[in-house]
Amino acid sequence: MARKKRQRLEVMIDALGARGDGVAHAGGQTLFVAGALAGERCLVEPGQKRGDGREARLIERLEGSPQRREPPCPHASRCGGCVLQHAEPELYTAWKHSSLVDTLARRGFGANLVAPLESAPPASRRRLRFAVARRNQGYSPAFRAGHSHDLVAIDQCMIADSCLLEAATRLCTALGPAGIREIELTATTSGIDALVMASSDPDLALAERLPDLAREAGLARLAWKPSGGPVYVVAQQAEPAMRFGPVSLTLPPGAFVQPTEWGEKRIVSLIRPLLANCDNIADLYAGCGALGFALLPGPKLSMFESVDVMTVAARTAARLAGLDITATTRDLEIQPLIASDLERFDGVVLDPPRNGARSTCEALAMSGVKTIAYVSCHPGSFSRDARILADGGFALERVWPVDQFLWSHHLELVAHFVRR
Numbered sequence: 568m569a570r571k572k573r574q575r576l577e578v579m580i581d582a583l584g585a586r587g588d589g590v591a592h593a594g595g596q597t598l599f600v601a602g603a604l605a606g607e608r609c610l611v612e613p614g615q616k617r618g619d620g621r622e623a624r625l626i627e628r629l630e631g632s633p634q635r636r637e638p639p640c641p642h643a644s645r646c647g648g649c650v651l652q653h654a655e656p657e658l659y660t661a662w663k664h665s666s667l668v669d670t671l672a673r674r675g676f677g678a679n680l681v682a683p684l685e686s687a688p689p690a691s692r693r694r695l696r697f698a699v700a701r702r703n704q705g706y707s708p709a710f711r712a713g714h715s716h717d718l719v720a721i722d723q724c725m726i727a728d729s730c731l732l733e734a735a736t737r738l739c740t741a742l743g744p745a746g747i748r749e750i751e752l753t754a755t756t757s758g759i760d761a762l763v764m765a766s767s768d769p770d771l772a773l774a775e776r777l778p779d780l781a782r783e784a785g786l787a788r789l790a791w792k793p794s795g796g797p798v799y800v801v802a803q804q805a806e807p808a809m810r811f812g813p814v815s816l817t818l819p820p821g822a823f824v825q826p827t828e829w830g831e832k833r834i835v836s837l838i839r840p841l842l843a844n845c846d847n848i849a850d851l852y853a854g855c856g857a858l859g860f861a862l863l864p865g866p867k868l869s870m871f872e873s874v875d876v877m878t879v880a881a882r883t884a885a886r887l888a889g890l891d892i893t894a895t896t897r898d899l900e901i902q903p904l905i906a907s908d909l910e911r912f913d914g915v916v917l918d919p920p921r922n923g924a925r926s927t928c929e930a931l932a933m934s935g936v937k938t939i940a941y942v943s944c945h946p947g948s949f950s951r952d953a954r955i956l957a958d959g960g961f962a963l964e965r966v967w968p969v970d971q972f973l974w975s976h977h978l979e980l981v982a983h984f985v986r987r
């Protein structure tokens with residue numbers, strides 16, 4: 568059957584959207600054109616619906632923007648990780664900053680609160696999850712294409728620490744035939760920590776080869792996660808370690824760490840002065856304690872985190888460093904803290920996952936906590952929570968965009984709230 572010919576339209580791109588697409592309006596509908604910049608005239612082919620508009624494929628750029636540049640990565644046009652490498656740095660920075668300003672404005676917060684954007688340097692990602700793609704006769708690391716599940720095999724990545732891509736390439740080549748699906752790599756102070764996501768356990772022959780493979784790939788540790796099963800370590804040459812303030816911590820397999828060392832340092836340098844006068848601090852959504860530990864010595868510190876291997880790692884590291892802290896395993900969605908739980912704290916670090924911390928903020932709003940350092944990787948959920956805190960008597964003093972996710976549409980931020 569002959570394929571129905573799709574309609575093509577000539578459009579003018581009006582703006583850059585929140586996800587880095589060019590936004591155009593034609594025939595009463597909004598079109599999202601990946602790879603296009605504001606002020607460009609393009610021939611596009613409208614496709615599937617997205618939100619209140621439609622995706623449109625860029626067929627031809629008829630007039631380009633003076634703010635366009637050649638993307639430094641050869642995979643940029645297909646790989647969905649970086650959405651705006653084709654923009655001059657000034658345009659990229661302005662777009663990311665104004666996306667945050669617009670998100671905050673929708674909840675009634677002014678642009679004057681937002682500090683200038685600071686971006687991580689290229690090649691600074693120390694933690695990445697790679698998919699595994701078939702390539703030629705073998706297997707290669709890959710990322711997903713934009714707005715799609717298609718895999719884009721990569722042999723270069725401008726954001727990754729080069730040691731991650733080298734290790735991922737070796738692991739994909741060796742383990743691709745065994746049906747592994749994804750590899751998560753973290754560069755620690757004692758080498759790379761690798762977690763392999765596979766459909767099943769390795770068979771005996773492969774299991775026996777894994778220690779040699781881990782050594783050849785220069786890994787500190789190799790852990791395996793079969794689909795539906797628990798994580799277990801299959802090879803270890805060194806304990807994957809991270810330094811957080813005064814402690815050295817052994818990272819549990821798959822544990823959260825901030826995606827760049829640059830970002831972690833910048834976040835710590837921002838929150839430390841905000842909480843300098845606090846005697847009793849709660850670190851909520853603490854992970855292994857990267858932020859809380861960095862505030863020591865000085866205040867009393869209580870961490871709360873839902874993943875028990877992370878609280879165990881934090882407690883162990885604290886004990887070895889002779890520090891008296893508490894790290895409590897608690898799911899703050901299922902068992903939210905209530906205002907009276909928070910009474911003893913004068914300062915709070917809040918660093919929730921992407922969906923934010925609605926019930927925690929409702930409790931904070933009712934509590935006597937004086938200062939909050941809120942770290943967020945999602946400006947939308949942050950703005951919702953900021954409104955809860957502001958309506959509950961906190962003043963939002965400042966928001967610092969900390970661009971850990973270079974060239975993507977994701978943005979980290981640090982915010983300061985004080986009780987009015």
Ligand SMILES: C[S@@+](CC[C@H](N)C(=O)[O-])C[C@H]1O[C@@H](n2cnc3c(N)ncnc32)[C@H](O)[C@@H]1O
Pocket residue numbers: 823824825852853854855856857858871872873874877897898899900901918919920944
């Ligand atoms: C963005 S990470 C921050 C971790 C830590 N602050 C750091 O900088 O490394 C969010 C943390 O919240 C934890 N988390 C997710 N959902 C949670 C919940 N419902 N209750 C408590 N902790 C949760 C995750 O396991 C993760 O460690």
